[in-house]
Amino acid sequence: MAKFKVAERFVSINGESVKAGELAVFIRFTGCNLNCSYCDTKWANEADAPYEELTDEEIYDYIKRTGVRNVTLTGGEPLIQKDIDKLLLMLAMDEELQVEVETNGSVDIAEFKALTDRVAFTLDYKLPGSGMESNMCFSNYNYIDKKDAVKFVSGSIKDLETARDIIHEWALDIKSNVYISPVYGKINPEDIVDFMIENEMNGVKLQLQLHKYIWDPEMRGV
Ligand SMILES: C[S@@+](CC[C@H](N)C(=O)[O-])C[C@H]1O[C@@H](n2cnc3c(N)ncnc32)[C@H](O)[C@@H]1O
Numbered sequence: 001m002a003k004f005k006v007a008e009r010f011v012s013i014n015g016e017s018v019k020a021g022e023l024a025v026f027i028r029f030t031g032c033n034l035n036c037s038y039c040d041t042k043w044a045n046e047a048d049a050p051y052e053e054l055t056d057e058e059i060y061d062y063i064k065r066t067g068v069r070n071v072t073l074t075g076g077e078p079l080i081q082k083d084i085d086k087l088l089l090m091l092a093m094d095e096e097l098q099v100e101v102e103t104n105g106s107v108d109i110a111e112f113k114a115l116t117d118r119v120a121f122t123l124d125y126k127l128p129g130s131g132m133e134s135n136m137c138f139s140n141y142n143y144i145d146k147k148d149a150v151k152f153v154s155g156s157i158k159d160l161e162t163a164r165d166i167i168h169e170w171a172l173d174i175k176s177n178v179y180i181s182p183v184y185g186k187i188n189p190e191d192i193v194d195f196m197i198e199n200e201m202n203g204v205k206l207q208l209q210l211h212k213y214i215w216d217p218e219m220r221g222v
């Protein structure tokens with residue numbers, strides 16, 4: 001039976017990506033293969049991170065009990081969890097659920113896309129300020145569509161310039177949904193808007209993490 005290390009599970013509004021503002025049930029797995037400078041969930045990536053071990057069926061039952069139809073799998077890095085394919089399939093088979101995976105952009109999504117077209121992926125592109133850019137898997141941009149999203153979490157003008165160039169090089173604004181978000185507290189959102197205007201970034205959305213404005217930005221479980 002598939003078992004997963006779950007750092008936290010909760011119901012909230014989704015603060016990010018395509019379903020921002022809608023209710024969602026979150027499953028946050030422990031452990032990550034990257035170490036972004038700005039990571040706001042480093043605690044879930046530590047070797048001694050708190051977790052409960054749940055089977056795929058227990059995760060599914062929890063999701064159904066909440067009555068919430070949008071599901072966000074996050075972490076940590078969800079796509080490096082052993083047997084995540086089994087969980088994705090189980091969730092995708094329930095046509096009431098809308099499943100989204102927040103992934104760091106380093107993991108090849110081809111096998112997951114081949115498994116089901118009912119799961120949406122939000123792929124981060126890790127910009128220079130994250131220190132993790134060399135890990136990006138560019139072939140992913142051949143599989144994404146309008147259900148999916150590519151997110152650029154930016155902390156500087158250099159990050160924004162890189163985002164602009166990658167969006168154009170891979171026509172991400174044509175294929176998918178594109179978001180630019182500030183690294184929380186690191187860059188003034190006004191500067192992002194100015195950059196978008198100067199660079200005529202049509203088809204790109206600025207997104208602020210809603211939950212960090214509703215609750216204390218350090219708060220877990222929201
Ligand atoms: C914590 S990560 C977990 C999922 C996956 N590992 C990833 O990086 O996409 C979820 C999202 O939070 C974003 N994030 C993490 N720290 C942030 C911060 N300080 N400010 C803004 N966004 C942040 C990440 O870039 C990612 O889009």
Ligand SMILES: Nc1nc2[nH]cc(C(=O)O)c2c(=O)[nH]1
Nearest residue numbers: 013014015016074102211222
């Ligand atoms: N409310 C809320 N929305 C979110 N959307 C993506 C999140 C994440 O950490 O992946 C997240 C999160 O941590 N909280």
Ligand code: SF4
Nearest residue numbers: 032035036039076104
């Ligand atoms: S990939 Fe995601 S979870 Fe991992 S360190 Fe970066 S932001 Fe944090």
Ligand SMILES: [Mg+2]
Nearest residue numbers: 040041074222
């Ligand atoms: Mg978060």
